[in-house]
Amino acid sequence: MSAQTQTTTTVAQTAQNERATIVVENFSKSYGTHRVVDALTFQVQPGEVFALLGPNGAGKTTTVETLEGYRAPDTGTIRVLGLDPIKQAEALKPRIGVMLQQDGLYPALTAREVLRLFAGYYTQPQDVDALLERVGLTDAAKTRCRRLSGGQKRRLALAVALIGNPELVFLDEPTAGMDPQARQTTWEIVRELKRNGVTILLTTHLMDEAERLADRVAIIDHGQLIALDTPANLTSGQNANVVRFVAPEGLDCRQLTALPSVQKAEEVRAGSYVLETDDIPALLVELTTWLRDQAIPLSELRVGHGSLEDLFLRLTGSEVRD
Template identity: 80%
Template structure:
């Protein structure tokens, strides 16, 4: 394990070791494990989500995110450990808990023959104090599609309707699974605004997303899991700050000779974090100007054209790929 990975893992351990200290946690997960046959999907996972916090749960495919979220929502039972949602057991106290939570599923599961307004009216009937349907349709940008049947909605519109369904009951805690998948940029920004409004109203949000910029912009804290284990947990700023502040990220053709780059006098490390995306760390503090000169000279001498160049802290995406690997896993 690299020093960087070890440091981040230590942060995760420290964060998890104190999860029961606060008395106002919306979610408490302690020593949670889940297996399917001989395959352990979640392995002694511990974390907490504070009330009024936006908490992003990240991980590659097969990391255990879906099993974890479904268990938090009360659809699966843990093999080991304890889970409390708003102080309640999500399975044995589901009748008390369900009216207090909203769930936006990745697979929308909407009634295809009903209109958007009819679907919201149906779900509003399950709650004592639901939100105003027309106001909610307007807030998610579906007023013009209120009379459109769900099967005729676009993918992005279905996601917005799923968000409205999650919010119709004025929940205290919301689970958002890939909330902006399939949305156009404007709808995505609107969804981000809604998430921020919910936070201002002290609503707790558990967010799963494959969009690292979404997690970086919205989340108060980020947990990264892989192979069912917690491998990092902190604020986005602290997680990216673990990396050397003197870094250069650039985009160029895939397959550059990273050992050659790393051999340049002021460069301490060079790696291709994913095809065509490179990260360089300076050898010592204050050598960033020299790195830029050496890098651009090397690229010129090898007739290589840059398409992007960023200087400063590494990104959450860089950290994610370092910890979980750059390969796509099913």
């Protein structure tokens, strides 16, 4: 590469960094001798819903807490809204909203009192009652936090994250414990925020949530970035024809692979199997016949394209981690 080309590339990269809402470059963090984040690099663009995924212990929490200004990087560069989250925290905090996985709400205060308290920290907060209605907590406005259900606490935590009209929102497991209706409401709030130009960093263990909401997905494991692209691009590289079925755990995948139309068979988690093929109709006949002949009960059968969850399990493994 010529000197001129290098200079042009450097200038372009600098300009891109300046536009990005979040810049993470060669970020590493260790606790004692254990490195939890290892030379991690990615960017989040303005108005983007960016999902950061990984199994437990992958380094997600450390990364997000560093972006929020609660931890300092050992090495590398972290910029959020063009600011250093540690050194320029006073300027950054009013511009971001944080929805924590652990709600940390005041148990003796009512939902409305909690929002009024946090509204007092901002110069132009949202209307408290309008926001309570937006997250579906109008009927629980006078309920003390200790009496709220788990799902209601998550919705109140979301309202707290949004009360200051942030430019950037960190959502950590936003729909954990929510019923299907509240989950759909939360998804629509995320989409509305995006339409209004708000940038969102999302962490979730729900792959369908990331697939439906995120513009781009980053998967990290053992502190390193192992995949980064749009959900469509990430899944398009997989075999398009997939059969998923649920049956007793421990089936012999070698026998499944031996079926004429099966290209690959895998038990992605206990009792959940994924078969790849280029001939769905033939495979369905072979599979159901094999299950019948083996007297194996079938409780679920689905046909479709490779999913983000399939890719995630292939990249990070199916074993449960603490």
